[in-house]
Amino acid sequence: MGGVPHCYKVTSYSSECESDFSNILCATPYVPGDLDGNWDVELLDGILSLKLLAGLPPAVEIQTCADMDSDDTLGLQEAIYILQIIAEVR
Ligand SMILES: [Ca+2]
Numbered sequence: 001m002g003g004v005p006h007c008y009k010v011t012s013y014s015s016e017c018e019s020d021f022s023n024i025l026c027a028t029p030y031v032p033g034d035l036d037g038n039w040d041v042e043l044l045d046g047i048l049s050l051k052l053l054a055g056l057p058p059a060v061e062i063q064t065c066a067d068m069d070s071d072d073t074l075g076l077q078e079a080i081y082i083l084q085i086i087a088e089v090r
């Protein structure tokens with residue numbers, strides 16, 4: 001699993017005219033459960049999620065976009081989600 005950048009440039013059509021293209025804009029989607037931001041959900045993410053639950057300081061910067069249920073918190077749901085991915089049951 002990995003985040004692949006999506007890049008776009010846009011133009012506008014109206015009847016017979018076309019505008020110039022815009023500058024290229026790129027965005028890379030986040031990976032739910034990827035707490036360390038390496039574009040993969042793996043054992044380290046599971047360990048980080050359990051450390052967060054225990055109130056221990058993480059060894060790396062946590063990616064808040066890893067929130068998989070959109071409740072703006074990283075907690076038990078993420079830990080379960082990550083462990084299910086690691087165990088290949090999800
Ligand atoms: Ca990761």
Ligand SMILES: [Ca+2]
Pocket residue numbers: 067068069070071072073074075077078
């Ligand atoms: Ca959450």
